[in-house]
Amino acid sequence: MNKRSNLPYLSGVWAWVESLIHSSGLMILIGLALLVSAINGLVYPLGQHPAEGLMVRLPLAIAPFTLLAATYWATGFARLTLGLTAVGIWAILLGSWSTESTGLLRVGGQVAESYGRFVSDRDIQVHLGAQVAADINDERVSLTFGMPNAQQKKLTFQRRMPQAKAHDGRIYALDRVVFDDDAHVAVLSIRSRANPGQEVIKRVAVDRPILVTNSTSAVDDTAGNSSDVKGDLRLKVSQMRNDFLKRLGAAVQLDLQWNGGSENAWYFADAPDLDKRHGTSPWQIQLLRIEGAQMAEFSVRRPSRDMVAWFGWSLIFLAMALHLFGSIREGRA
Amino acid sequence: MIPFYLALVAAGLAGILVALSQLPQRDKLASMLCLICVASCVTLNSNWAASGGLATGSLNAIAAYSDGRPVETVLELYGISGERRVRGLALTAPIPWLKQSLLVLGLLSLLGFIASFRSRWTGPLSKRENLDLGAVLVFTAIGGLLAFQLPDSSPSQESIRQFIGGFTSTQTIESFSIPTGDWSYRFSGLNPSGVLGYCLLLAILIMLKPAGFISVWQLKAGLSLLAMMMVASVLWRASLVGGFPWHTLDAVVSLSASAFIFSVVLSQHPRVVSTLAMGSAIPLLFAVLSL
Numbered sequence: 106m107n108k109r110s111n112l113p114y115l116s117g118v119w120a121w122v123e124s125l126i127h128s129s130g131l132m133i134l135i136g137l138a139l140l141v142s143a144i145n146g147l148v149y150p151l152g153q154h155p156a157e158g159l160m161v162r163l164p165l166a167i168a169p170f171t172l173l174a175a176t177y178w179a180t181g182f183a184r185l186t187l188g189l190t191a192v193g194i195w196a197i198l199l200g201s202w203s204t205e206s207t208g209l210l211r212v213g214g215q216v217a218e219s220y221g222r223f224v225s226d227r228d229i230q231v232h233l234g235a236q237v238a239a240d241i242n243d244e245r246v247s248l249t250f251g252m253p254n255a256q257q258k259k260l261t262f263q264r265r266m267p268q269a270k271a272h273d274g275r276i277y278a279l280d281r282v283v284f285d286d287d288a289h290v291a292v293l294s295i296r297s298r299a300n301p302g303q304e305v306i307k308r309v310a311v312d313r314p315i316l317v318t319n320s321t322s323a324v325d326d327t328a329g330n331s332s333d334v335k336g337d338l339r340l341k342v343s344q345m346r347n348d349f350l351k352r353l354g355a356a357v358q359l360d361l362q363w364n365g366g367s368e369n370a371w372y373f374a375d376a377p378d379l380d381k382r383h384g385t386s387p388w389q390i391q392l393l394r395i396e397g398a399q400m401a402e403f404s405v406r407r408p409s410r411d412m413v414a415w416f417g418w419s420l421i422f423l424a425m426a427l428h429l430f431g432s433i434r435e436g437r438a
Numbered sequence: 439m440i441p442f443y444l445a446l447v448a449a450g451l452a453g454i455l456v457a458l459s460q461l462p463q464r465d466k467l468a469s470m471l472c473l474i475c476v477a478s479c480v481t482l483n484s485n486w487a488a489s490g491g492l493a494t495g496s497l498n499a500i501a502a503y504s505d506g507r508p509v510e511t512v513l514e515l516y517g518i519s520g521e522r523r524v525r526g527l528a529l530t531a532p533i534p535w536l537k538q539s540l541l542v543l544g545l546l547s548l549l550g551f552i553a554s555f556r557s558r559w560t561g562p563l564s565k566r567e568n569l570d571l572g573a574v575l576v577f578t579a580i581g582g583l584l585a586f587q588l589p590d591s592s593p594s595q596e597s598i599r600q601f602i603g604g605f606t607s608t609q610t611i612e613s614f615s616i617p618t619g620d621w622s623y624r625f626s627g628l629n630p631s632g633v634l635g636y637c638l639l640l641a642i643l644i645m646l647k648p649a650g651f652i653s654v655w656q657l658k659a660g661l662s663l664l665a666m667m668m669v670a671s672v673l674w675r676a677s678l679v680g681g682f683p684w685h686t687l688d689a690v691v692s693l694s695a696s697a698f699i700f701s702v703v704l705s706q707h708p709r710v711v712s713t714l715a716m717g718s719a720i721p722l723l724f725a726v727l728s729l
Contacts, residue, residue, distance in 0.1 A: 129707035136697040136714040139474060143721035146481050147628065147728045148688050161693070168700060176706060190703045194696070201682055265439070267687060269679040279683040284507055301563035316630075393525060394512060397440055411681040415673070421699055422669045428702060429662035432637075436655035 126174040160204040169194045178298045182431030186424045193420035200414025212239040213313050213400030220405045239401045246401045280402040290398045294391040314341040338363045355395045361386050441674035445691045448667040449719035456715045457643040459649040459657040466493045468554035469712035471547040477633045478544035484627025497537045499588050499623040501529035510617040531589040541675040578638045586633035588623045629727040658705050665702045668695040690725045694718040
C-alpha cells in the first residue's frame, strides 16, 4: 500500500485514502453520481428524493478534497483554478444548506394543508398553517392560501417560465404539473328542473364547491361564499368512490344548497336516472363519470443563505476564466 | 428557458470538441461506452414499470394530452347481472424490441468499458475491439431508431376495438369513445432517442477522426469558455427563480455544470475530461424531451 502513496510518510489506511483521493476514478464516479442525480431529478424532483444526500451532497462534499489533492502536482494558474473551484464547491454546498430539507407540495383537485419533507429518510407532513388550493390551466398555475372567508394570498406561476415566489416564510417553485392517480374529479351534468333543456357540464373535485347560477352558467366558488342569490345552487362533492361497495360503480356524495333548501345524497354513474325519478332539489344532477385530475408539484423550502451559493458560483466562474487564460498562455508558449 | 438552452448548447459543443480532440482514443471510446451504459440503464429504470418479462415484455408508450392528462377511452359495458358500468381505460401502446435493444446495449457497453481497462487502444483498433464497438454502435442506432418509432396518435374505431379487446370481452361492451383533441404517445419515463442520437454522433466522430485535430491546449481553452457559459446559465436561472431552490430544471443545469467544471479543472486526466465533458449534455438532452 505504501508504494501507491504519493506522500512517503503516509502508510496503511492513510496511504490508501490518499491514493484514492488522487485517483481520477473517484472524480469520474463523483461526476457520474451528479449526472445520474440530474437525470433522476426529471422523474423525481430533486430535494424530495431520500437518496439525495448520498447521490448529491456527499459527492459534492468529497469533490473539493480531490481537487485540492490535485494541486499537489499543479503549478501557477492550474493550482489557483483548482483551489478556487474547491472553495467554490464548498460555498455552493453551504449556500444550498438549509435547516429544513426541500419539501414537496402536491396540490390539485383537493385542497392541501401540508407538504411532505424527508427527515431521516422518513416522509414527514409539515403543516402550512393554512389551506392551499391550486387552479391549473394551460398557461399558469395559481396557488391560493388561506381559510375560506379569510384574507387570502394568491401566487401565480407561469408553467413555461421558471419562477420561485415567497409567502409566509417559505419559497415555492413550480416543478411540474402531473396527472394524479389518487385524485379524481367528477364530471357532472346539471340541469334546472324548471328548464331541463339547458345543461351544464362541470368537472368538480372533492371539497371544491362550485356555484351554479340560475342562468345555467357556472362559476367557481373556491372561497366558499355561500350563495344567497335566489335560485342559485351551491354544489360540493364531499366524497368520491371509484367503485361503491365494489359493486355499484362510480359514485359521488353531493352536498347541494339552494335558497330554500338543501340535500345530501349519493349519485351513481351506473344509475343515471335516479335523481330524475327521486330527487327533491330544483336541480337534476347526473354523474357522467369520474376522471383523473391534474396535480401541481411545488418545491418548498425555507429561505437559505443564498448569498454564499452566489459567491461560490462566482468563484467558479472566476476559476474558469483563469483556466482559460492559463490555457491560452500554455498554447502560446 | 434561454439559460437552459445556453447550457445545452455549451454541453453539446463540449462533447463534440472532446470527440474531435487529440485526447487518447482509448479514453474517449471508454468514456463513450460508460455513458451509453448509464443512459441505457436510467432509461430502462424509468420506463420499467408494467413492461412485462425480460424477453417477452416491451416498454410502453402512454397516450397523453399536451397538458399531461392521459388519454382515455370511456367504455360503457354491462356486468354479469346486467348492471350498467362506465369505465375509463387509459390508452397505451407497446414499443416492440426497444426494451431488449436497451438491455443488450447496456450489457455490451458495460463489457466494452470493462475491457477498455485491459485494452491497448492507443493505436489502430484490433479486430476484436472493432467488433465490440461495431456491435455497440449498431445497437445504439437500433435503440435510437426504435425510440423514434412511437405509435401514431390517430386511432381508428378498429384500433380502439383491438386495444380494449386485450382487457375484456368486447361482447359486453355497449359503446366506447374515440379520443379527440391534441394528444400523442410518449414515454412513461425518460425518452432515450436524443441521448442515443448524441452518443452515436460522438462515437462516429471519434471513429472517423481517431487521432483528432483539436490540440490539448485548444481543447482546454474551449472547455473553459464553455464552462463559463454553463456557470453563467446557472447564475441566470438562479436570478430568474430568485435563488437556488431545487427546481427540476435548475437542478439539471447546476449538476451538469458541476460535473462539467470537474472535467475542466482536472484536465490532466484524459478520462475525467472525456467522460464528464461528453456526459454533461446527457441530463440536458433527457430534459429537453421531457418538457
